[in-house]
Amino acid sequence: MSFSEFVRASRMYAKKEWENIVEEAKNDLSPFDDKIFKAAETLDKKQPAVQRALIEHHPGIARLRNRIESLTNYPKDRNLLSRALRPDVVRLMAMRTHRAQMLGREDYLDFVLDTAGISFDRMEGLLEETLGKYLPQAQRLAKEKGLDWENWFKRLKDAYPLEKEPDAEAIVKAVEEYFKGQDWNRSLTIHIFEKGLAGFARKFPDGSVHVKIRPLTNAFSLKTFIHELSHAGLYLESDPDHPKNFITPPTDEFLAAHIEDALINKICTQTEKEAIREIRTLELVRIILSAQFELDLWKRRGIPEERYRIRHEKLLPVLDDKIWTLDTFRSVDSLLIMFYALGQASRDCPREEPDVKKARIPADPAGVRIADYFGAVN
Numbered sequence: 001m002s003f004s005e006f007v008r009a010s011r012m013y014a015k016k017e018w019e020n021i022v023e024e025a026k027n028d029l030s031p032f033d034d035k036i037f038k039a040a041e042t043l044d045k046k047q048p049a050v051q052r053a054l055i056e057h058h059p060g061i062a063r064l065r066n067r068i069e070s071l072t073n074y075p076k077d078r079n080l081l082s083r084a085l086r087p088d089v090v091r092l093m094a095m096r097t098h099r100a101q102m103l104g105r106e107d108y109l110d111f112v113l114d115t116a117g118i119s120f121d122r123m124e125g126l127l128e129e130t131l132g133k134y135l136p137q138a139q140r141l142a143k144e145k146g147l148d149w150e151n152w153f154k155r156l157k158d159a160y161p162l163e164k165e166p167d168a169e170a171i172v173k174a175v176e177e178y179f180k181g182q183d184w185n186r187s188l189t190i191h192i193f194e195k196g197l198a199g200f201a202r203k204f205p206d207g208s209v210h211v212k213i214r215p216l217t218n219a220f221s222l223k224t225f226i227h228e229l230s231h232a233g234l235y236l237e238s239d240p241d242h243p244k245n246f247i248t249p250p251t252d253e254f255l256a257a258h259i260e261d262a263l264i265n266k267i268c269t270q271t272e273k274e275a276i277r278e279i280r281t282l283e284l285v286r287i288i289l290s291a292q293f294e295l296d297l298w299k300r301r302g303i304p305e306e307r308y309r310i311r312h313e314k315l316l317p318v319l320d321d322k323i324w325t326l327d328t329f330r331s332v333d334s335l336l337i338m339f340y341a342l343g344q345a346s347r348d349c350p351r352e353e354p355d356v357k358k359a360r361i362p363a364d365p366a367g368v369r370i371a372d373y374f375g376a377v378n
């Protein structure tokens, strides 16, 4: 089986996943997981993208993950749901670690960090440093806007309405220019829905790229739109012809968050920028706390409820520590949240690597080593 079949299977999976998430379809993703897994088995197992597929799309892992993600056969009630998910989420983590070890890695976290090009200590240091910088501001803003862990996203939207709805087409045009792209309107479709996920972007087997957003009536939606367009740009402007050019989710997330900040600077009006700066501060702190919590689980094997409380109470009181299973951590691809945090943090850190400074979009996004974005360690 060839690499192009691996790419095709991955995009078919992306399309079916899109249908489930955006169009409320009920596709069983397992047969599509199997196709990717089978294709990966025939490829060079030393390549990070291949290894990742051999873990994430392994039949046992894929089935459990799909069940958790689709919430099939779980209670509807949030309280009951958070509790029912617990054993499955814990089991999914253990399965990922086991698979990573079978591929010769120390554990799952070690595998992800190694392929993304950053060490555990470096990442932990950067997260802590960035948290220290933004936490006091976030505490003040959270209080001022009346945020808590339950109303977080609703409040973020309500607190930052936009007087004038930005022109989505003009934004796409500006992003296209930034990427030095061509003819995006032939392959990029923007879907605006009131309901569902705040933002989502996927590339389909025919090469078309689709972005789902909410109406641009508030600064949170605008920020999300620009973030998703950063993903879209990476998908539109790269077509892997070898496993080493296949962007894996951690790098994809890191770059999208890194590019998003630059785009906001370039595209948004002063008023929009001011609102987005506050949302960014709040979101960055939430995401870092979430990432640190996740690291606690992977590295320190801590008791989730305890670690969730310790981390999250730095910003706001935790009323129910059982809701950790509903946190962003419970996503299809685990361990992405910290790469989002690093992508945003990379804008605050001096970068010494000349190539990184010069290039807006790296020539080889899949080959990015995240540590290069943070300059030398001193």
Ligand SMILES: [Zn+2]
Pocket: 227, 231, 253, 256
């Ligand atoms: Zn993203």
